[in-house]
Amino acid sequence: MLYELLAATSKKADDKTQALKVAKAVKSGSTLKKKAKKIRTSVTFHRPRTLKKERNPKYPRISAPPRNKLDQYQILKYPLTTESAMKKIEDNNTLVFIVDIRADKKKIKAAVKKMYDIQSKKVNTLIRSVDGFSSPCFACYSHLASHSTVNDMGGISEQA
Amino acid sequence: MARIKVHELRGKTKAELQNQLKDLKNELSLLRVAKVTGGAPNKLSKIKVVRLSIARVLTVISQKQKAALREVYKKKKHIPLDLRPKKTRAIRRRLTKHQESQKTEREKKKEMYFPTRKYAIKA
Numbered sequence A: 001m002l003y004e005l006l007a008a009t010s011k012k013a014d015d016k017t018q019a020l021k022v023a024k025a026v027k028s029g030s031t032l033k034k035k036a037k038k039i040r041t042s043v044t045f046h047r048p049r050t051l052k053k054e055r056n057p058k059y060p061r062i063s064a065p066p067r068n069k070l071d072q073y074q075i076l077k078y079p080l081t082t083e084s085a086m087k088k089i090e091d092n093n094t095l096v097f098i099v100d101i102r103a104d105k106k107k108i109k110a111a112v113k114k115m116y117d118i119q120s121k122k123v124n125t126l127i128r129s130v131d132g133f134s135s136p137c138f139a140c141y142s143h144l145a146s147h148s149t150v151n152d153m154g155g156i157s158e159q160a
Numbered sequence B: 001m002a003r004i005k006v007h008e009l010r011g012k013t014k015a016e017l018q019n020q021l022k023d024l025k026n027e028l029s030l031l032r033v034a035k036v037t038g039g040a041p042n043k044l045s046k047i048k049v050v051r052l053s054i055a056r057v058l059t060v061i062s063q064k065q066k067a068a069l070r071e072v073y074k075k076k077k078h079i080p081l082d083l084r085p086k087k088t089r090a091i092r093r094r095l096t097k098h099q100e101s102q103k104t105e106r107e108k109k110k111e112m113y114f115p116t117r118k119y120a121i122k123a
Helices: A002-028 A083-091 A105-116 A147-152 B006-010 B014-036 B041-072 B089-093 B097-101 B105-113
Strands: A076-079 A094-100 A123-127 A137-143
Touching (some): A076 A105, A083 A094, A094 A105, A105 A123, B006 B041
Antiparallel strands (some): A076 A094, A094 A137
16 A cells, blocks of 8 residues: 555656646747748648558459450451452552441551551541441551452452 | 350360450451352351350350459458449448347347237136
C-alpha cells in the first residue's frame, strides 16, 4: 500500500511538472507559433499537391481481358471483284478489299501482311454507302501485290 | 469436313483449340472470296457450317477459360465481378441470410426466457 501511494504521488508529480512545462511553453509563445506565417503571393487558393497513389487493386474487375475481336480475319472481309477492281489489279498493281469499318489504315496494312504475306506500299480507304449489305465497309486499295498472291486468294484473275 | 462435335472439342487443349479456330477462320475467308467470285454451290453452303463451327469453338474456349478462372479464385476472398453470382441487381443488394438472422442480445434473451408457449385444451 505504501508503494502504491508513493507511485501515485510520483506520478502526480510527473504529470504536474509536465503540465507546468507545457503551460510555460505556451505562454512564452515560442513552440507553437514559431511556424512563420506563409506569405501568399496570389489571390486565389490552389489545391496543394497531394500524394497520388497508383492503382493496386485487390482483385481485377473483369476476370480476363476480352479477346481482340478485330483480328485480321475480321478486318479483311473479302476482295472486290468488279471490273474496275480487276483493272486496278492488272494496271496499278493494287488489290481492292472490302474491309471492316472499324479498321484503320495501319491495321489494314498489318492484316494484309498477315493474311497474304504482302507488303503493301500504300493503303487508301473510303467508306461506301451501304447497298444491300448489312455491315458497313471500307474499300481499300493497297499497292505492291504480285499476281501470284492474287491467284492464291481464290482465282480472282480467272474471272478476268 | 466432318461436322465438329462439341464433346470432342472439350477434350482439346487451349492451343489446339486456337489452332482449330485459325484454320476455320482461314477456311471462312476462302469461302467468302469464293462467294464473291461466283463459287460453286457446295462451297457457298459450307459457309454456314464453318461459321457455326467457329462459334462452337469460341464457346468452348471461353467456357474453359471461365472454368479455369473460377478454380483460381475459389480460395480467395475477393473475386472479380463477372465471376460473382449474377441473379438480379435487387437480389444482390438484399441482406444476406446471415445478416437477416442476426438478433440483438436483448432479443435472444427474451426468446430464451419467454418463449411462445403452446397450449392445448383438454377435451
